[in-house]
Amino acid sequence: MSVPPKADGGTAVPRRRAGRPSNAVLDRAHITTAALGIVSERGYPALTMAALARQLGVSPSALYNHASSKQEVLQWVQERVMSGVDSTGFGRVPLREALRRWARSYRDVFAEHAPLIPVVAVLPVAGSPRTLRMYESVAEGLSTEGWHPERIVPAIVALESFIFGSALDATAPLDILDPGQHASALPVFAGALEAQRATGAGPADTAFELGLDALLTGLLGAGEAGQESGRESPPA
Amino acid sequence: MSVPPKADGGTAVPRRRAGRPSNAVLDRAHITTAALGIVSERGYPALTMAALARQLGVSPSALYNHASSKQEVLQWVQERVMSGVDSTGFGRVPLREALRRWARSYRDVFAEHAPLIPVVAVLPVAGSPRTLRMYESVAEGLSTEGWHPERIVPAIVALESFIFGSALDATAPLDILDPGQHASALPVFAGALEAQRATGAGPADTAFELGLDALLTGLLGAGEAGQESGRESPPA
């Protein structure tokens, strides 16, 4: 569908001459798709305006007819990425379970797009309809369960903070907490690290599940709540 | 004390000629102090190797005799910044209170140094003795209260994730959640936002305190804050 300018009978690169093309080559959707292609194939460090232009077969300056800055391109990418977050549980499964699905998918999505986190954490959400609709779903879920209105936004923000922090943590090397030569000076921590290691569970996943459980319990109460979800819970 | 080469009888900038100076001008401590000076006066975007060199009165390339990269300089800054985190409560005040002081100071410190978060979240901690000592204090605090060893590290990581996420959130504009023109399509969320606003409390602070309370309750149990050991949690 992407109407790439086909080679004009030769074998050379399909170079365009200067001047306005008869039909526009670029638009927001194509730029976003190309950006995501680069990111998934070569990672965020490879996402430069030059690389993006190259992927699209245009010169870098052409991008500035559509985006006013690289930041804006990143916002488009974020909006697209948000579609991977699962907000479908609210109103359909017990609240605790809906929140759990939402939080897990949200964290998984941003673990794959960690460099977006510092951007989106500070970005006015008015520019992202998808994010706003997500907030509405969560707010409905809480409201239906009788939450006081003024407690809803802080709860969402608190969960989101935990989710973003956990997504960053998920990108850390497995041995990030290794104390190295200092181990002997830190007996309790070193022992705890070894004990965790011995469980064989991924440290980031374990921490996320423990924290999410704690947060949900603290926010919703410890009740029998949603019939405890699918994944395993940490051992006693 | 910093032995700046005095002007040699003239009024011009005290420029050094090439060649090894009789006593070294730079060291890790001075570089770190200069970096923090730039950050506190002009923010992280102003912290370039060129600006740092200028602040220290050397040429940019001189920095590479001491640091192998800008990343390394940022690690020195992080190590220094960690001294602002309060881990003194463990073993001296009730655990819940010690954790609360620790978390608050940790979040406040990194709210002032948000650009460090993506760096430190992924950095092997072996390079930061101060961070390791902090972990040991927290681990001791949990261990003393009877926590199972394998649960200690996940709890610390979960708290840290929430703290980092909250520190990022604390740097967001106050109206970041404003739905703008979409408000009418999001009645529940918009209402919740207005209700929160009406309380007059800062949204980031409110979310942090709510989340911290929830997390501590979920982790420690809802008890009178004292010696709840590990697992169970009382009423709804």
Added chain:
DNA sequence: ACCTGAACACCGTTCAAGT
């Protein structure tokens, strides 16, 4: 309106030359 190509003002980093 929307493209090219040249140019700009930066970045972090390297390296020969100096003492």
Added chain:
DNA sequence: ACCTGAACACCGTTCAAGT
């Protein structure tokens, strides 16, 4: 060992010129 100064390979972004 530790500095200077020139140079390199990038960045994102601007803008005149073209159609």
